[in-house]
Amino acid sequence: MKxxxxxxxxALVALLAVAAAAVLIGAELAERKSRRQVPVTVAxxxxxxxxxxxxxxxxxxxxxxxxxxxxxGCTDCHGADGAGREFINDGKGLRVAxxxxxxxxxxxxxxxxxxxxxxxxxxxxxxxxxxxxxxxSEDYNRFTDDDVxxxxxxxxxxxxxxxxxxxxxxxxxxxxxxxxxxxxxxAQKIDHSLPPPQPVAASVSPAHGQYVANMCISCHGxxxxxxxxxxxxxxxAPAANLTPGEGSALTRYADAGQFVAMLxxxxxxxxxxxxxxxxxxxxxxDDVDAQALYAYLKTVPARPFGQR
Numbered sequence: 001m002k003x004x005x006x007x008x009x010x011a012l013v014a015l016l017a018v019a020a021a022a023v024l025i026g027a028e029l030a031e032r033k034s035r036r037q038v039p040v041t042v043a044x045x046x047x048x049x050x051x052x053x054x055x056x057x058x059x060x061x062x063x064x065x066x067x068x069x070x071x072x073g074c075t076d077c078h079g080a081d082g083a084g085r086e087f088i089n090d091g092k093g094l095r096v097a098x099x100x101x102x103x104x105x106x107x108x109x110x111x112x113x114x115x116x117x118x119x120x121x122x123x124x125x126x127x128x129x130x131x132x133x134x135x136x137s138e139d140y141n142r143f144t145d146d147d148v149x150x151x152x153x154x155x156x157x158x159x160x161x162x163x164x165x166x167x168x169x170x171x172x173x174x175x176x177x178x179x180x181x182x183x184x185x186x187a188q189k190i191d192h193s194l195p196p197p198q199p200v201a202a203s204v205s206p207a208h209g210q211y212v213a214n215m216c217i218s219c220h221g222x223x224x225x226x227x228x229x230x231x232x233x234x235x236x237a238p239a240a241n242l243t244p245g246e247g248s249a250l251t252r253y254a255d256a257g258q259f260v261a262m263l264x265x266x267x268x269x270x271x272x273x274x275x276x277x278x279x280x281x282x283x284x285x286d287d288v289d290a291q292a293l294y295a296y297l298k299t300v301p302a303r304p305f306g307q308r
Contacts, residue, residue, distance in 0.1 A: 030179030037129040038187045047149035048114035057153040065154025071284035072215050083163035090233035093171035100163025117152045124186030136218035137186040144199045183230040209296025212289045221308025237275045245302035259294040
């Protein structure tokens with residue numbers, strides 16, 4: 001009996017030691033990963049002079065930038081004024097807030113040049129070469145040059161607001177998942193060799209809808225089949241399968257009208273509310289973008305739910 005107890009105790013101590021070592025190693029891996037240098041070659045920015053100059057951009061450029069800022073998720077993390085906002089706080093050690101990107105005090109972009117904006121937006125890399133963990137740059141990587149220019153022009157035109165740097169407090173489970181590779185930052189998900197995309201005419205077409213659907217990648221995955229969003233709090237619902245595959249959410253929407261109504265209201269056709277989705281931004285999509293998105297989703301290859 002005593003021998004059995006000693007063996008059991010020894011095995012328990014060994015397991016605890018292994019677990020403690022795994023935690024320490026995982027935390028160190030996460031720290032190293034967050035500090036690594038990501039080499040990115042930023043192509044010459046043709047619009048830099050016009051956008052970064054003191055002369056205000058054309059009204060149509062600012063209008064396009066404002067539309068993108070409001071409809072592509074920028075407000076969800078940075079707020080309507082660009083001052084930054086908390087958007088995740090599970091009360092268990094996971095807290096995330098977007099930084100101030102207005103021209104006001106505490107702005108993290110006050111010294112950004114045009115190439116710094118491109119490196120951040122398209123590549124998920126800070127000006128100092130380190131990766132951005134939360135910034136969903138995979139959603140913005142396929143922005144055209146004109147849309148990048150418009151978005152930057154609008155952000156630079158915002159009234160100065162007080163704010164600060166991003167808040168990134170990771171719970172130990174999230175930190176370990178990042179360290180061991182279960183969670184990737186945007187820089188890992190992006191093909192940095194891709195050239196800027198060519199513009200697609202805005203119309204209710206699958207081609208334009210594919211361009212709009214880039215905003216869905218960070219939550220629904222590159223294949224748009226959904227599943228648990230890596231790193232989110234345990235009580236967050238998984239992202240839906242937007243393909244025609246197993247468990248598809250599209251079967252709920254008989255036509256584009258029902259789909260657009262969901263984007264506007266945050267409710268399914270049966271009246272039930274949808275959680276987690278960034279409806280603050282999605283309801284700002286104009287009719288052409290919203291209907292084109294539906295048209296594209298009806299054409300994507302079917303994938304089983306959860307394959308991202």
